[in-house]
Structures are given as structure tokens and as C-alpha cells.
Amino acid sequence: MNYFLTLVILVLCGGGYYEYTLQQQSNVGYQEKISDLQIQVTKLKADNKQLEDDKEQWAKSLTDAQAKIADLTAKIAAAQKATDDTIKTQAAPPPVVAPAGPTNDLGTISTLDGKTFENCKLLRVEVDGITFNHSAGITKVLFPLLPLDTQKKFGFDMHNGSTLTPDQVQDREQQRIEIVQKELAAQRLAAQQAAKAAAKPATPAAKPAVAPASAATTNQAPVPAK
Numbered sequence: 521m522n523y524f525l526t527l528v529i530l531v532l533c534g535g536g537y538y539e540y541t542l543q544q545q546s547n548v549g550y551q552e553k554i555s556d557l558q559i560q561v562t563k564l565k566a567d568n569k570q571l572e573d574d575k576e577q578w579a580k581s582l583t584d585a586q587a588k589i590a591d592l593t594a595k596i597a598a599a600q601k602a603t604d605d606t607i608k609t610q611a612a613p614p615p616v617v618a619p620a621g622p623t624n625d626l627g628t629i630s631t632l633d634g635k636t637f638e639n640c641k642l643l644r645v646e647v648d649g650i651t652f653n654h655s656a657g658i659t660k661v662l663f664p665l666l667p668l669d670t671q672k673k674f675g676f677d678m679h680n681g682s683t684l685t686p687d688q689v690q691d692r693e694q695q696r697i698e699i700v701q702k703e704l705a706a707q708r709l710a711a712q713q714a715a716k717a718a719a720k721p722a723t724p725a726a727k728p729a730v731a732p733a734s735a736a737t738t739n740q741a742p743v744p745a746k
Contacts, residue, residue, distance in 0.1 A: 626652055631665045645674060 626640035629652075637654040644651050649662040663676040671677075675695075 629661070629670060630667060631661055632667070633665055650674060
């Protein structure tokens with residue numbers, strides 16, 4: 521009987537120890553899994569931080585790229601504008617600029633449409649009209665609206681057309697300048713001659729002639745003899 525009880529106790533103790541051993545092994549397995557999970561969590565956190573850093577770097581690179589694109593767009597627009605201006609300048613007929621001097625003075629101009637401009641100074645002659653400044657500003661008047669004498673002055677003929685070619689404008693303006701220059705040269709020559717005549721000293725008056733001494737002695741009365 522005692523032997524049987526002892527055997528039962530041993531079986532029970534062995535079974536408990538076996539369960540305890542299994543529980544310990546299970547706990548060890550759980551601890552290993554927890555350690556593995558912690559390692560994975562740490563790695564995921566590191567990966568997440570790397571992704572955040574990469575995101576910030578990409579955002580900075582995107583901002584820099586957008587700024588460069590905006591700068592290049594502005595430069596392209598400026599270059600395109602300069603190209604368009606150059607093309608327009610080359611396509612437009614070159615204005616004939618009048619020289620400074622008396623040829624610029626146009627006086628008072630009364631246009632055929634009823635406008636009056638005073639103290640007019642010619643700025644340039646163009647293919648279809650003239651540009652001048654006046655007491656109220658700067659304006660351009662087409663040849664058909666100019667007085668007839670002013671039209672003739674600039675070589676415009678109403679019956680031959682409303683515009684002149686650039687070569688015609690250049691030739692007629694050059695002829696007008698040459699005529700005015702000749703008139704100025706003649707005026708300067710006349711002024712120089714008048715100045716020389718005014719600066720020339722006056723001729724002194726002639727002195728009366730003095731009789732020689734021999735003649736005076738001849739005319740003296742004779743001395744009586746002693």
C-alpha cells in the first residue's frame with residue numbers, strides 16, 4: 521500500500537515537473553518572440569526615421585527645382601521679349617533724324633484739320649509724316665494734314681501719294697539741309713565782313729603843307745645899304 525502511494529506521488533510529481541518544464545520552455549519561446557518583435561519595432565522606427573529624412577530632403581530638392589524653373593522661365597521670357605523687340609526694330613523703317621540747328625525750327629504749324637502748334641522744333645522726318653515738339657508737348661502729324669508750304673518744304677506731293685519711301689525722305693531732307701547750310705555759310709561770311717569793316721581804324725585827316733624856309737627868306741624885304 522505504501523509502495524503504491526509512493527508511486528502515485530512520484531507520478532504526480534513527475535507530471536507536475538513535466539508541466540513546469542513545458543511552461544518554462546513556453547515562456548522562453550515567448551521571451552524570444554518578444555525580443556524578436558522589439559528588434560523588428562526598433563528596425564521599423566529606424567526605417568521610418570530614414571523615410572522622414574528622405575521626405576524632407578526630397579521636399580527641399582523639389583523647392584529648389586521649382587525656384588530654378590521659375591528663374592529659367594523669367595530668363596526665357598526676357599530673352600523672348602528682347603528677340604521680339606530686335607525683330608520689330610529691324611522690320612520698322614529707320615526714322616530720319618533731323619540735325620540740330622536752324623533746320624529744326626518750324627515756328628507755328630496750323631494743320632488742315634484745325635489744330636495749331638506753336639514754337640515747333642523738328643525732331644525727325646518719317647516716311648508718312650514729321651514728329652516735332654511744341655509748347656504743349658510732342659506730336660506727330662501726317663504729311664496730308666500739314667500746311668501746303670510745309671508739305672513742299674519736306675518734298676511731299678499730295679497728287680503722288682500719301683507716303684514717301686525712306687530713300688526719298690533721306691534724299692529730300694539732305695537737300696534741305698544743304699540749302700540751309702549754304703544760307704548759313706553766306707550769313708556767316710557777311711557777318712565776318714561787317715565785323716572786319718567795323719574794326720578797321722579811320723584814316724587820319726591830312727595836315728596842311730608848310731612852306732620851305734628858302735621861300736620865306738626870298739620873300740623878305742631888302743636891307744638898305746649903309
